[in-house]
Amino acid sequence: xxxxNIVLMALAIVGIYxxxxxxxxxxxxxxPVGPGWYLLFMSGLLFICACALSVRRARRKTVSxxxxxxxxxxxAGRSFLLLLFYGLAALTTGYFIASVLxxxxxxxxxxxxxxxxxxxxxxxxxxxxxLVFSYLGGVPLP
Amino acid sequence: MEFGLLAGFWKALSPVNLWYCFLGSLLGTVVGVLPAxxxxxxxxxxxxxxxxxxxxxxxxxxxxxxxxxxxxxxTTSILMNIPGEAASVPTCLxxxxxxxxxxxxxxxxxxxxxxxxxxxxGVLLLSFAGPLFAELALAFGPPEYFGLMFFxxxxxxxxxxxxxxxxxxxxxxxxxxxxxxxDPLSGTHRLAFGIPQLLAGxxxxxxxxxxxGVAEVLASAEEEVSSVYQGKLGRLIPRGEELKKGLWASxxxxxxxxxxxxxxxxxxxxxxxxxxxxxRRVSKHPEKFGTGMIEGVASPxxxxxxxxxxxxxxxxxxxxxxxxxxxxxxxxxxxxxLPPGPMLFKQHGDFAWTVxxxxxxxxxxxxxxNLPLVGIWARLCLVPYRILGPVILGVVFIGAYSIxxxxxxxxxxxxxxxxxxxxxxxxxxxxxxxxxxxxxxxxEQHLRASLQGSGGSLRVFIEQPISAGxxxxxxxxxxxxxxxxxxxxxxxAEGER
Numbered sequence: 001x002x003x004x005n006i007v008l009m010a011l012a013i014v015g016i017y018x019x020x021x022x023x024x025x026x027x028x029x030x031x032p033v034g035p036g037w038y039l040l041f042m043s044g045l046l047f048i049c050a051c052a053l054s055v056r057r058a059r060r061k062t063v064s065x066x067x068x069x070x071x072x073x074x075x076a077g078r079s080f081l082l083l084l085f086y087g088l089a090a091l092t093t094g095y096f097i098a099s100v101l102x103x104x105x106x107x108x109x110x111x112x113x114x115x116x117x118x119x120x121x122x123x124x125x126x127x128x129x130x131l132v133f134s135y136l137g138g139v140p141l142p
Numbered sequence: 143m144e145f146g147l148l149a150g151f152w153k154a155l156s157p158v159n160l161w162y163c164f165l166g167s168l169l170g171t172v173v174g175v176l177p178a179x180x181x182x183x184x185x186x187x188x189x190x191x192x193x194x195x196x197x198x199x200x201x202x203x204x205x206x207x208x209x210x211x212x213x214x215x216x217t218t219s220i221l222m223n224i225p226g227e228a229a230s231v232p233t234c235l236x237x238x239x240x241x242x243x244x245x246x247x248x249x250x251x252x253x254x255x256x257x258x259x260x261x262x263x264g265v266l267l268l269s270f271a272g273p274l275f276a277e278l279a280l281a282f283g284p285p286e287y288f289g290l291m292f293f294x295x296x297x298x299x300x301x302x303x304x305x306x307x308x309x310x311x312x313x314x315x316x317x318x319x320x321x322x323x324x325d326p327l328s329g330t331h332r333l334a335f336g337i338p339q340l341l342a343g344x345x346x347x348x349x350x351x352x353x354x355g356v357a358e359v360l361a362s363a364e365e366e367v368s369s370v371y372q373g374k375l376g377r378l379i380p381r382g383e384e385l386k387k388g389l390w391a392s393x394x395x396x397x398x399x400x401x402x403x404x405x406x407x408x409x410x411x412x413x414x415x416x417x418x419x420x421x422r423r424v425s426k427h428p429e430k431f432g433t434g435m436i437e438g439v440a441s442p443x444x445x446x447x448x449x450x451x452x453x454x455x456x457x458x459x460x461x462x463x464x465x466x467x468x469x470x471x472x473x474x475x476x477x478x479x480l481p482p483g484p485m486l487f488k489q490h491g492d493f494a495w496t497v498x499x500x501x502x503x504x505x506x507x508x509x510x511x512n513l514p515l516v517g518i519w520a521r522l523c524l525v526p527y528r529i530l531g532p533v534i535l536g537v538v539f540i541g542a543y544s545i546x547x548x549x550x551x552x553x554x555x556x557x558x559x560x561x562x563x564x565x566x567x568x569x570x571x572x573x574x575x576x577x578x579x580x581x582x583x584x585x586e587q588h589l590r591a592s593l594q595g596s597g598g599s600l601r602v603f604i605e606q607p608i609s610a611g612x613x614x615x616x617x618x619x620x621x622x623x624x625x626x627x628x629x630x631x632x633x634x635a636e637g638e639r
Contacts, residue, residue, distance in 0.1 A: 008315070014333070015318050018333055027328050029327065031327060031328065031590055032590075032594065038589065038590075042317050049307060049311040049314060053307060053308070074363075075366060076360045076361070076363045076563065078363070079363040079531075079535075083556050083559070084556065086539065087539075087552055087553060090539075102535075106531065106536075109363065110527050110529075111366065125532065125536065129536055129537075139540060140543075140544070140547050141540065142543060
C-alpha cells in the first residue's frame with residue numbers, strides 16, 4: 001500500500017469517526033441531515049475510493065512515480081524547509097528580519113552564487129515589499 | 143431606460159471621470175498583478191483611495207479598479223500559475239502552459255479580449271434585460287441550487303484526466319477538508335479537535351495559493367529551472383486560427399457566464415469550472431486541454447467576467463451580492479447612502495445608470511490600458527527564477543497572512559504547497575480537490591435546506607423539474623466523461639502503435 005493510500009485511509013477513518021460522533025449530537029433545529037451524516041457519507045465514499053486505489057495498485061503492481069519524502073534532500077526540500085524557517089522566524093524576529101534572511105537564502109537555494117548579491121537583493125526585496133504592502137497598502141504584517 | 147443609460151454615459155464621459163477610471167484601472171491592474179492578491183483583496187486595499195472623491199468619481203474609479211483587479215488576477219494565473227481567487231484556477235491550467243511555451247503574450251491578450259467581449263455583453267444585458275432576469279432568479283430555491291451544485295461537481299470527472307478514480311478521490315478529499323470548522327447551521331465543530339484556529343475552518347485562498355503557487359515554486363526548484371521560459375517570446379497578440387478559436391471560446395464563455403451569473407449561488411468560481419469543462423467537451427482535441435490550449439484561457443476568463451457583469455443584476459435589482467467582490471461593491475455603494483435593491487433605479491436612477499455606464503467605460507479602459515502592456519507583463523516570465531521564486535513565495539506569505547492576520551493561514555498555504563507538490567509528483571490531479579473544496583459547502587448547505595423544507599424527503603430533488611434536470615444532466619455528463627476519456631485513451635494507444 002502506497003503512502004497516499006495510507007493517508008487517504010487515515011483521513012477517511014478520522015472523518016467516519018467524527019461523522020459518527022456528530023450524528024448523535026442533539027440539535028436545536030429540525031435538520032434531517034445534521035452536521036454528521038454529510039461528513040459520514042463523504043468519508044465513507046473516500047474510504048471506498050482509497051480501497052479501490054489500493055486494489056488497483058496491487059493488481060497493476062505499480063510503483064509510485066517518485067518515492068516518499070526523498071525530495072527533502074534536493075532543492076525542493078530546501079525550499080520547503082526555508083518556508084518553514086520563514087514562518088518561524090517571522091513569529092520570533094518579526095517580518096523585516098525574517099524576510100531579509102528568507103530572500104537572501106531563497107536566492108541561494110534557487111541558484112544565486114554570490115552572497116553579496118543575494119544580500120543586497122534580499123534587502124532591496126524586503127524594502128520594496130514593506131513599502132508596497134505595509135506603507136502604501138496598509139496590509140498588516142507579523 | 144435607454145434615455146437613462148445615455149444620460150449615464152453623458153455623466154461618466156467627462157474628462158475628470160475618464161481620468162479617474164484610467165487611474166483606477168491602472169492601480170487595480172498593478173495591485174492585482176501581485177501574486178496571491180485576488181480581486182477582492184485588491185479592491186479592499188484600494189477602496190480607501192476612493193473615499194476622498196465625490197460619489198460619482200468614486201464609483202467610476204472603483205469600476206476601473208474592479209476591472210483592473212480582475213485582469214491583474216488573470217495575469218498572475220497565466221504568468222506564474224498562482225490564482226488570485228478560485229475563479230482563476232481554470233485559467234492556470236492552460237494559461238501557464240502557454241507561458242511555458244513562450245506564448246504568454248497570446249494568453250494575456252486573449253484574456254483581455256475575452257474579458258472585454260464578456261464585459262460588453264454584460265453591460266448590455268444589465269441595461270436591457272436586468273429586471274426580467276431578476277424575476278427568473280427568484281425561481282431558484284434550495285433544491286434547484288443543490289441540483290446545480292451536483293451538476294457542477296460532475297465537472298471534476300472532466301478535470302481528472304485519464305484517471306477518474308484519482309479525480310473522484312481528490313474531489314472527495316476537497317469536500318471533506320471544506321467541512322473543517324464550525325457547522326454553519328448547528329454551530330457544532332467538525333474536524334477541529336479542540337484547535338482554536340481550526341474552528342474558523344480552512345480559508346480557500348491559502349489552500350489555493352498553496353496548491354498552485356507554492357507547489358509550482360517547489361516543482362521549479364526541483365527541476366532547477368533558470369526562468370519560467372527561456373528564449374524568444376512568441377507573438378504577443380493571437381492571429382489567424384488561434385484568434386478565431388479564442389474568440390469563439392470567449393463567446394461561449396460569455397454566454398455561460400451571463401446566464402449563470404444572474405442567479406445568486408452561481409459564483410464565478412463555479413462558472414469558470416463549468417465553462418472550462420464545456421469548452422473541453424466541445425473541442426475536437428479535448429486531450430490537449432491542460433497543455434496550452436487558447437480556448438482553455440479564453441472561455442473561463444470570459445465566463446469569469448461575464449458572471450461578474452451579470453452579478454450586477456441581482457446586486458442592483460435585489461441587493462444580493464453573489465460573490466465576495468460584490469460584497470465589496472455593495473459596501474462601497476452603501477457608504478454613499480445608495481443601498482442597491484428594487485428602489486435604486488427608481489429613486490436614484492441617474493446615479494444607477496452612471497454606475498452602469500462607468501462599468502462599460504472601465505471595461506474599455508481595461509482593453510486600452512492592458513493590450514499595450516501585454517509585452518511588459520509577458521516579459522516577467524523571463525525574470526531569473528532565483529529572483530522570481532523568492533518573490534513569489536514572499537507575496538504568498540503576505541497574501542496568506544493578510545486574510546485574517548493570522549500565521550495559521552501562512553502555515554496552511556505552506557502545508558498545501560507541500561501537498562500540491564507531492565500530488566504533482568505522483569500524478570494526482572489538483573483541480574478536482576479545489577472544485578470539491580469550493581462546492582462542498584454549497585452542496586451541503588442546499589442539501590440540508592432542501593431536506594429541512596421537505597421534512598427529510600429526498601423526492602424533493604426529483605419533483606422539482608429544474609433540480610431533476612440538473613441531476614440527470616450531471617449523471618449524463620459523468621457517463622460521457624468516462625466514454626470520452628476511454629475514446630481518447632484508445633486513440634492515443636493507436637497512435638503509439
